[in-house]
Amino acid sequence: METRGRMTIDAQGDALVLAGAIDEAAALHEMTGRAAAGRLTLDLAGVTFINSLGVRDWIRMQAAAQKAGIAVELRRVAEPLVHQLNMIIATRGNATVASFFAPYACDACGREESLLIDAIQNAAALSRLEPPPMTCPECGAQMAFNDFPERYFSFLAV
Amino acid sequence: MPVRVPSILIVHPDRKTQRIVQRILGVTGYTVDVADDLDQGTRLIAHLQPVLVVIDGSAVMSTRMTEFFAAAKARGAEACMTLLGSAAADQVPKILGMGAVTNLLVHPMPVLAEELTITAQKLIRNDIFGVEKYLLWGTDLQAITLTRGSQRAELVAQISEQIRSRGQSARVASMAMLVADELLSNAVHNAPVDGAGEHYRRELDRANEIELDGRHQVKLRWGCDARYLAIEVTDAFGSLDRDTILRALAKNDVRESGSGAGMGVALAYRSCDHLVFNLAPGRRTEIIALIDVRHPPTERLAASSYNVFVERT
Numbered sequence: 242m243e244t245r246g247r248m249t250i251d252a253q254g255d256a257l258v259l260a261g262a263i264d265e266a267a268a269l270h271e272m273t274g275r276a277a278a279g280r281l282t283l284d285l286a287g288v289t290f291i292n293s294l295g296v297r298d299w300i301r302m303q304a305a306a307q308k309a310g311i312a313v314e315l316r317r318v319a320e321p322l323v324h325q326l327n328m329i330i331a332t333r334g335n336a337t338v339a340s341f342f343a344p345y346a347c348d349a350c351g352r353e354e355s356l357l358i359d360a361i362q363n364a365a366a367l368s369r370l371e372p373p374p375m376t377c378p379e380c381g382a383q384m385a386f387n388d389f390p391e392r393y394f395s396f397l398a399v
Numbered sequence: 400m401p402v403r404v405p406s407i408l409i410v411h412p413d414r415k416t417q418r419i420v421q422r423i424l425g426v427t428g429y430t431v432d433v434a435d436d437l438d439q440g441t442r443l444i445a446h447l448q449p450v451l452v453v454i455d456g457s458a459v460m461s462t463r464m465t466e467f468f469a470a471a472k473a474r475g476a477e478a479c480m481t482l483l484g485s486a487a488a489d490q491v492p493k494i495l496g497m498g499a500v501t502n503l504l505v506h507p508m509p510v511l512a513e514e515l516t517i518t519a520q521k522l523i524r525n526d527i528f529g530v531e532k533y534l535l536w537g538t539d540l541q542a543i544t545l546t547r548g549s550q551r552a553e554l555v556a557q558i559s560e561q562i563r564s565r566g567q568s569a570r571v572a573s574m575a576m577l578v579a580d581e582l583l584s585n586a587v588h589n590a591p592v593d594g595a596g597e598h599y600r601r602e603l604d605r606a607n608e609i610e611l612d613g614r615h616q617v618k619l620r621w622g623c624d625a626r627y628l629a630i631e632v633t634d635a636f637g638s639l640d641r642d643t644i645l646r647a648l649a650k651n652d653v654r655e656s657g658s659g660a661g662m663g664v665a666l667a668y669r670s671c672d673h674l675v676f677n678l679a680p681g682r683r684t685e686i687i688a689l690i691d692v693r694h695p696p697t698e699r700l701a702a703s704s705y706n707v708f709v710e711r712t
Contacts, residue, residue: 262552264552264580265604265605265606266606290555290573290576290577290580291577292577292580292581292584292663292666293581293584293662293663293666294584294605296662296666297662320569320570320573321573321577324573324670328666328669344570344696346695353568353569353570355569386697387695387696387697388696388697389696389697389701392701
């Protein structure tokens with residue numbers, strides 16, 4: 242039987258790369274000890290799953306960082322985590338979001354894709370709830386944003 | 400004295416909705432009576448024995464509702480089913496906050512017809528258990544029994560892979576993972592109670608292995624009929640009660656702070672389209688989550704339906 246993969250943490254450049262499932266075994270709150278020069282940068286593209294126990298740990302990690310004056314930056318936030326950031330306000334903490342994945346669908350060929358959005362470069366459009374245009378990697382047609390912008394981008398409003 | 404026949408009472412101000420609901424519920428064979436508002440409904444109910452009351456969502460928040468609920472209960476109504484049009488989906492938190500609505504159906508037609516018919520039949524027949532009631536004939540159901548706590552993570556991953564291999568989207572697989580994980584976690588750790596009603600496994604570290612022998616074993620079934628992906632989780636304790644469920648669904652602090660008991664149930668509710676609780680107190684709790692696989696996220700409602708059924712003994 243396959244496992245969903247315990248969360249792994251790897252240091253790459255200035256970021257800690259998290260991958261796998263954030264659940265009861267994740268011990269995220271210990272990560273603040275790995276902040277450098279008052280900054281904690283997390284690359285979250287490889288996060289596949291987060292449950293309620295992982296959410297609690299995530300909130301504890303955000304609170305500990307805030308208390309210690311650590312600036313948290315989230316990069317390449319995976320869709321499962323975006324959904325939790327949208328569902329539970331406390332998961333956002335004071336973190337800044339540099340980029341995140343979002344669902345797009347191609348009306349022409351039906352392909353669905355999770356595509357990376359640069360939240361800084363597209364800040365103005367995102368504040369107007371306008372998803373950046375994306376091209377279908379399969380047929381080249383323009384893809385449509387595959388969720389309600391007001392729902393999916395709400396985590397950016399904090 | 401005339402013999403009163405069991406019936407269904409609809410309280411809804413919209414004539415077209417009255418007719419649609421009347422047609423759907425008429426197939427049960429019960430007499431279906433209609434009232435335009437709570438005042439009319441309260442007067443009418445004195446002459447009826449409704450097994451089921453179907454009521455408009457806006458009426459539920461009226462100050463007259465308590466009086467109407469009391470009258471319906473006194474006349475033998477088993478359940479109050481509330482309909483919420485898609486335009487009123489933002490009213491769900493208020494309705495949940497009342498803590499009295501056991502059956503909330505939020506979807507418009509044609510999904511409403513499916514949900515309404517199944518809900519009514521379950522209530523009328525007192526036959527509440529089984530995910531089959533929500534799936535089309537012939538749907539293949541996978542069944543697994545958990546005998547160790549650590550199987551939860553393995554099983555959730557396996558379900559996700561199988562959903563993907565059957566052609567469903569990553570979004571559906573992700574929602575299914577979360578729902579299955581939360582329902583299994585609830586059944587393994589929150590459901591077991593001792594004779595004094597103490598939840599003796601609730602505080603155990605969930606990262607540690609735990610054997611699930613005899614009554615502690617948890618059953619999971621899942622399947623997909625190309626309309627819904629359905630996940631059913633059953634424990635043999637039946638310790639989850641109606642009020643706890645309604646409090647968990649209504650929890651605002653889950654959204655605000657992510658804290659508190661019942662967070663798993665609240666997250667499961669927010670990650671599916673229809674959550675069903677089938678309760679046999681002291682014997683069995685069965686929770687069914689339905690994820691609509693027909694519609695893309697842009698065509699799905701922001702709110703979800705729920706039902707709480709308690710088996711009559």
